[in-house]
Amino acid sequence: MNRSTIGLIVTLALCILTATLGADAQPPASTPRIGMLRTGSHADRVEQLLIEAFREGLRDLGYMEGRDIAIELRFAEGRQDSLPDLAAELVRLKVDVIVTAGTPQTLAAKQATNTIPIVMASSGDPVRTGLVASLARPGGNITGLTIYGPELGAKRLQLLLEVAPKTSRVAFLWNPANPATAAHFENVQAAARALGVALLSVEVRSPDAFEGACAAMMRERPDAFMMTADPMHQLHAAWIIDFVAKSGLPAVYQVKEHVIAGGLMSYGASHPDLYRRAATYVDKILKGAKPADLPVENPMRFELVINLKTAEALGLTIPPTLLFQADEVMQ
Numbered sequence: 001m002n003r004s005t006i007g008l009i010v011t012l013a014l015c016i017l018t019a020t021l022g023a024d025a026q027p028p029a030s031t032p033r034i035g036m037l038r039t040g041s042h043a044d045r046v047e048q049l050l051i052e053a054f055r056e057g058l059r060d061l062g063y064m065e066g067r068d069i070a071i072e073l074r075f076a077e078g079r080q081d082s083l084p085d086l087a088a089e090l091v092r093l094k095v096d097v098i099v100t101a102g103t104p105q106t107l108a109a110k111q112a113t114n115t116i117p118i119v120m121a122s123s124g125d126p127v128r129t130g131l132v133a134s135l136a137r138p139g140g141n142i143t144g145l146t147i148y149g150p151e152l153g154a155k156r157l158q159l160l161l162e163v164a165p166k167t168s169r170v171a172f173l174w175n176p177a178n179p180a181t182a183a184h185f186e187n188v189q190a191a192a193r194a195l196g197v198a199l200l201s202v203e204v205r206s207p208d209a210f211e212g213a214c215a216a217m218m219r220e221r222p223d224a225f226m227m228t229a230d231p232m233h234q235l236h237a238a239w240i241i242d243f244v245a246k247s248g249l250p251a252v253y254q255v256k257e258h259v260i261a262g263g264l265m266s267y268g269a270s271h272p273d274l275y276r277r278a279a280t281y282v283d284k285i286l287k288g289a290k291p292a293d294l295p296v297e298n299p300m301r302f303e304l305v306i307n308l309k310t311a312e313a314l315g316l317t318i319p320p321t322l323l324f325q326a327d328e329v330m331q
Contacts, residue, residue: 032286035072035090035098037083037105039231042075046234046257053272054099054121057279069286078207078235080177083108091116097282100144102231103129103180110142117291120144121278122229122271124180126296135296143291144281147229147254147269147299153184154191156252156267159304160224161195162322163265163311164250171222171249173202173213173233173240181228188226210236214243225251229268237261250314256305259330264314265306269299303327 036054040047051073055065063069072095074086087108090098097117100106103124110118110131118141120126125148132138135146161167172188174181185201192199202217204210225244227233233240234255241263244251253259254268281294304322307330311318323329 031068031070032096033070033072033093034282035074035093035095037087037090037098037100037109038073038075039078039080039083039102039105040075040235041077042073044235046237046255047075049257050101050121050271050275053275054279057276058282060276061279061283063279063283078232080104080232084111087112097285099278099282102229103131103178104231106131106142107179110140114141116141117285118142118144119278119281119285119291120146120296122147122269122274124148124178125183128183129179132296135298137292138294138296139292141291143294143296145274145277145297145299147271147274148180148183152268153188153226154194156226156254157188157191157195157197159265159267159322160226160250160252161197162319163316164224167197167223167250169198169200169220169222170224170226171200171202171217171220173204173217173225173227175205175228175230175233176203177205178228178230178232181230184228204233207232207236210239214240218247222249225249227251227253229254245310245313248314250316256303256328259305259307259310262310263307264310264316265304267304268302270301270303273301274299306330 038047065071072090072093074090076082076086083105091112097119098109099119099121100109101121106120106123123146126132126146127134131142172185174185176182189199200220200222202213204213237258238261241258241261245262251264253263253266255271256266259266304326305328306318306326
């Protein structure tokens with residue numbers, strides 16, 4: 001074998017190796033793309049926790065990011081009015097599926113497309129807000145999971161009264177611009193009337209309204225505090241939790257992460273679990289299922305989490321029966 005032949009073989013081998021490495025480094029053009037529309041910030045710890053739970057769900061189903069799928073993340077950075085533009089951007093990218101969370105995100109995605117499948121990882125009441133025709137038969141291009149249950153708000157209020165039985169005035173933080181949280185407020189308001197408790201409405205529609213609304217809230221002298229899982233509010237949850245704690249108010253939240261951040265207790269669906277479940281919807285859609293034929297799923301798992309350190313700081317004694325019911329007690 002002469003030198004020119006050897007050189008040709010080496011050159012061909014290098015070309016094959018380069019092509020192989022390039023194929024490994026970059027997914028093929030046909031790789032499905034998943035758009036994720038987020039109200040929060042890319043730097044927010046809870047946002048990253050939930051996105052990682054979704055990725056984990058995909059990995060459990062055999063998908064490797066960069067090989068089998070690509071994920072396009074878009075964050076509104078707390079500016080809810082930017083959601084329509086971000087949704088339109090994902091549509092222009094021709095993603096195969098759009099994954100949303102709260103009702104504002106899903107409404108923005110719905111307004112941007114009626115053909116690309118939309119999977120809700122966690123929404124309020126999707127029937128009342130017009131996102132789907134029914135839970136069993138959603139119709140259209142939207143399906144997924146809901147955190148909604150009319151009994152959940154009442155359950156949280158009851159838990160709050162068990163911890164602080166002398167409570168007569170409960171402040172409730174919600175966003176009237178979000179149809180899902182409006183439904184939540186009405187449900188808790190009905191439960192409060194039945195329990196003989198006054199519910200104080202604390203409305204916050206934009207990030208710059210928190211301080212004024214909370215200062216006005218304290219002038220009403222509430223005995224306890226509740227809030228919804230409005231995406232914009234969640235982005236500012238750390239500030240809210242700190243304010244409520246410094247104000248000496250017992251509080252119940254919807255998600256465990258708020259108790260980890262110092263809140264007294266939470267009761268609701270496991271949000272990481274919902275995001276892992278959302279991956280199964282994406283999997284079915286990528287394999288040919290139609291969103292209209294995939295029933296919207298109610299939460300499969302609820303958690304009661306209690307922070308004893310916060311209870312002690314508030315001078316509260318958690319009833320033993322409640323501690324027994326808790327899924328997790330933080331010391």
